[in-house]
Amino acid sequence: MANVAIIGATGAVGRQLLEVLEEREFAVKELRLFASERSVGEFIDFNDTSYPVQQLDDDSFDGVDVAMFCAPESVSVEYCPRAAAIGVKCIDTSSAWRMDADVPLVVPEVNGDALELLKNKRIVASPSSLALMMVLPLKVLHGCSPLQRVVVSTYQSVSGHGLKAVDELRVQSGELLNGRPAKQSMFPHQIGFNCLPQIGPAADQDYTAEEIAAGNELRKILGLEKLGVSVTAVQVPVFYGDSVSMNIQLADAVAVDHIREALASSAGMELIDDLSAHDYPLPVDAAGQDEIFVGRIRQDLSCPEAVNLWACADNLRNGAAINVVQIAELIVAQ
């Protein structure tokens, strides 16, 4: 039994996290829920008990075993070290610690052994939802033949930016359908019935931070320093569920059926791949599910060593909550 703190409990990821902790019957002794000032006073139900939402302060982590951070990066930067200093094991879903050399970036199915590094800073990072949904299929393909290069275009839902972004798509869509102009605040342009080829701020070499980060995270999790990754991250008008179109170049030509079998028999993934029957992963079907759904697997006709693959996953559940709880299960069992 563990004393658990959740920081950012009222946000989109925090709510999913509480659901997953309940579903997986995580052995919670004491639960403390934290959020920003405007949520203080709210109550959240967990396992038939109602918990008050509190504001973080210096005493918040006393006696806590595991703290799960699903708040903005600035909160993780400030509070993870404070909690870790008094012995709390911190699992962080923000980008604050992912590339820190002393912090393990963990996907239990892929590199659970990296958790050993937790002893350095008592902080473990969970990858971005984008890296999370790519890394499992890539790990499987790497088992078929060594990965050389990955070219990815994404179709990311608005919920990755939180509940306000979900509201913005909903409200904008309704306004646009009624011939009224779309007001925006969360996105730099209209998102209703549009696609935005930018997620996150501009970074180096004309890439966005999201695009650069996904490659760095994949290399770190897979332990493949030289893996080539080229990402175009695109926001699409979908509420929940992210999709990626991946072109994956391996060292050798591998039969598509062999890849299908390898993916179908791997934990955490489900193969849906029958184009003639219109069967392939869809973001709306992935929403609410734990697995990564893969399909549209086919040889790249322009390169015998490459395959194309389409994958969908729930960006909040699969892309954060499930991984955090799986990490917590490993930590508690240590």
Added chain:
Amino acid sequence: MANVAIIGATGAVGRQLLEVLEEREFAVKELRLFASERSVGEFIDFNDTSYPVQQLDDDSFDGVDVAMFCAPESVSVEYCPRAAAIGVKCIDTSSAWRMDADVPLVVPEVNGDALELLKNKRIVASPSSLALMMVLPLKVLHGCSPLQRVVVSTYQSVSGHGLKAVDELRVQSGELLNGRPAKQSMFPHQIGFNCLPQIGPAADQDYTAEEIAAGNELRKILGLEKLGVSVTAVQVPVFYGDSVSMNIQLADAVAVDHIREALASSAGMELIDDLSAHDYPLPVDAAGQDEIFVGRIRQDLSCPEAVNLWACADNLRNGAAINVVQIAELIVAQ
């Protein structure tokens, strides 16, 4: 002055075609508008005259100089040869004739000289909207360094499937926003707030017909028999305006600024490329425009000879109507 027939005048492409003929002051002597039986009796305005919509029959093409086909493939298969047999020059927007070795597949800015082939069958084909929006930027990049391979993921709007598909997205979106189930008929799955990784029927090697056709058309228009093209075609919940995320491998590493200059100075294209200022092409901005908008140009960090590029275009205007009228202008001038 030419006698012009438009077949499929009441459809999404047909309406755009009439708009573009007016705008470009195409010298029409006599205009005949054809559509399927259920549209007969309608009237359509063109240059301040009202024209009746008629049904095709054996005498429809008597005295016609140029016939523009924007009807289903089956209509083109049947009526293009009949019209051509009595001397009519046919421009076809369907997929019926695109890969026929005796029929030129023409984009005037790229391979206008291929129109010489028109003498073989008196039929000229206009490419799919997808090939059309890719071929101009590819032609420019080929001028910087020979094209080797193109990996493309698409974000295609529903209007490519006609006005019924536009209605389906509109109605479904409204129903879903009101918590009611989405009824579908034009698409195999819900399209509202979803992405479908299938456009067109299943074809060879687990690709869709749309994906295979785009590569074949690009090779034919560019005259590059060995160009590698790998396409993942995805339907997104956008009304008008298609987008593509292209990874383009050249023979040599070319500076991104050089590519930007080459694209910016080419006819038919507009460069919008300032990520820090949130400036890049958007499908909703491309809708109603004639140009192909290109941006997000950056070197592929995983391959020095490759660049990434995002492009948007109006799939009905740029993707069909403009090209048909440009072809017609060349034919009439011959």
